[in-house]
Amino acid sequence: MTYHAIEWCPGADGKPVVRMIDQRLIPEQLKTLDYIDFEAVAAAIRDMVIRGAPAIGLAAGYGLALAAVRGPDDPGCLRETLAQAAATLRAARPTAVNLGWALDRMLARLSDPALATADALRSAAVTEAQAIDAENLQMDLDIARNAFPLIPDNANIYHHCNTGPLATGGYGTALGVICYAHEQGKQVHVFVDETRPRLQGARLTAWELQQMGIPFTVVPDGASGHIMRTQKIDLCIVGCDRVAANGDVANKIGTYNLALAASAHGVPFYSAGPSSTVDLATPTGGDIPIEMRPPEEITHISGVRITPEGASVANPAFDVTPAARLAAIITERGVAYPPFTESLARLMGGK
Amino acid sequence: MTYHAIEWCPGADGKPVVRMIDQRLIPEQLKTLDYIDFEAVAAAIRDMVIRGAPAIGLAAGYGLALAAVRGPDDPGCLRETLAQAAATLRAARPTAVNLGWALDRMLARLSDPALATADALRSAAVTEAQAIDAENLQMDLDIARNAFPLIPDNANIYHHCNTGPLATGGYGTALGVICYAHEQGKQVHVFVDETRPRLQGARLTAWELQQMGIPFTVVPDGASGHIMRTQKIDLCIVGCDRVAANGDVANKIGTYNLALAASAHGVPFYSAGPSSTVDLATPTGGDIPIEMRPPEEITHISGVRITPEGASVANPAFDVTPAARLAAIITERGVAYPPFTESLARLMGGK
Secondary structure, eight states: OOOOSEEEEEOTTSSEEEEEEOTTSTTTOOOEEEEOSHHHHHHHHHTTSSOSHHHHHHHHHHHHHHHHHHSOSSHHHHHHHHHHHHHHHHTTSTTOHHHHHHHHHHHHHHTOTTOOSHHHHHHHHHHHHHHHHHHHHHHHHHHHHHHGGGSOTTEEEEEOSOOSHHHHSSSOSHHHHHHHHHHTTOOEEEEEEOOTTTTHIIIIIHHHHHHHTOOEEEEOGGGHHHHHHHSOOOEEEEOOSEEETTSOEEEETTHHHHHHHHHHTTOOEEEEOOGGGEETTSOSGGGSOOOBOOTHHHHEETTEEOSOTTOOBOOBSEEEEOGGGOSEEEETTEEEOSSHHHHHHHHHTTO | OOOOSEEEEEOTTSSEEEEEEOGGGTTTOOOEEEEOSHHHHHHHHHTTSSOSHHHHHHHHHHHHHHHHHHSOSSHHHHHHHHHHHHHHHHTTSTTOHHHHHHHHHHHHHHTOTTOOSHHHHHHHHHHHHHHHHHHHHHHHHHHHHHHGGGSOTTEEEEEOSOOSHHHHSSSOSHHHHHHHHHHTTOOEEEEEEOOTTTTHIIIIIHHHHHHHTOOEEEEOGGGHHHHHHHSOOOEEEEOOSEEETTSOEEEETTHHHHHHHHHHTTOOEEEEOOGGGEETTSOSGGGSOOOBOOTHHHHEETTEEOSOTTOOBOOBSEEEEOGGGOSEEEETTEEEOSSHHHHHHHHHTTO
16 A cells, blocks of 8 residues: 555654544645644544544544653553543544444553553553554455455446545455455456545545556446446445344445445445444344434535525435345455345354 | 526517526526527527526527527528527537427428518517427426326425426426425425436525425435435436336436335336427337536536546436336326336327
């Protein structure tokens, strides 16, 4: 990869910083920002400098490492700072599951009473954040390798939203699958759903595919049925925000419509993501609450008003694709095929 | 109606002008422009001051009337001017079927050798353009009345693109059906597909529904599956650009995806339009050529770049919804039900 959504690296003063690509500027500009305190990292998460659930988890982990490295020398005071930093980071985007998960993991490690000095705490915090980073990357690679046999050569692939290195801070999930196939020498072309309202496909996925040298075509979300009717599409692959025990998949709004088009044209539809998104405690997609996002994402584009003043809009962030529309769910643990109730339980058995 | 996409009315100098709403400014501004020569009318069609196939036909008719009224007094010279005006207007948007149809009708009337004076030619041109206008409005009203029994009270209706008075210059087709049901006292609420790339739903349909006092909710095109999964939708109704002999319907890109969502959730899907869009010479939707529009409609929104520089995009203007997904096709001549090959032939029999 030639770019990193987030990195732990030395800053201008030689001390470590958290360096992030400002994703709000992609594709116009590739600009990185260096963060030296946890409050600014929390603000970056809140303001969507970084987005994508796994990438947000990484940012929280590194944010806490920053609090440790730059915090007071007294271990008691440092522990207090860390607790405060974790609370601030957690509040940045309260609905992001990975954010809480990464912070809990960091705090569990740092609660070890054997970490008696500030240096010991600092070292443990940095090591743990880097471990999350490394495991995250490995997970993405395992997803890509598990999916590899499902991608034919000369594949015409349909993709929705953004699931690349920008979204995971690693190798990407669905886009990682595509990238891996490309790197292994398979010819691929990607149809990129632009993904209204936030246009993550048109802005981020198109940019990432350019970086990877993979040919692609951006299309409005409403065009997938037409494209599938008039061209040979080999498969669709998307990410997942939550997978229910029965295989229903919650993902970015528009995923279900793409799955319906795929289904009408016999195109296999895959969802790829870390096994942490498989939630066996959620029986079906009907049990997944759907976040409603601010109306401004619909009423305005790049600050320009689209709808009339006073127009009522609905902005559901996710939809649920019923298990029956999915050919497989791909995780780092392996590939689950229908019937998903059995295959997912088996896959998650060792959890 | 409180507004007219296009009107023939006295201008500031007392002489007739063609007055059009500048639809490029909706919903930000409701501004009308007065045209006093046919070349400016042709430019208005080309620059999309006015759009929508029937409205373009009206503009062409009135543009030719303008050439007659404002043209030279010598009948021979005037006939020459009219021929030139027709050619200029015809070239404004060469793919719009109604434009050519309206011009051919005007020219046929004006070719009458009995029209021996400039005044006779002028009077005939204005009368013919006004006849097209009146028939157009009547056709829209007949469509609305024919569809009326299909709209239940308290209907939750899904709509795509723009099919209102702005698009037809009359009462509207699919949106006219909704408006008529509302005027007759039925409670309706409309889900408005925003309709990327040109956002005719978010911009124009939302504005028209506001003018009509009909409650509505604008949603991204990708949300229809989710909305139908989570809410009771009674029907979808859209316009049509061309209907094949077998009932396949070509309409604005995104229509087919909406039909697939409707089909998955048992929601009846209707297409409404004048019988002139039924083309029995086109056997199936596969025989309908799909216009590809400029990439800038995808890469930019309101002049702001969305996709990365150099990104490849596809911008099909229309898609084809297979007859099997349609519950009925509504025209001013009546309602055609499946099997459409028989019902459309019967409906068009008297043509």
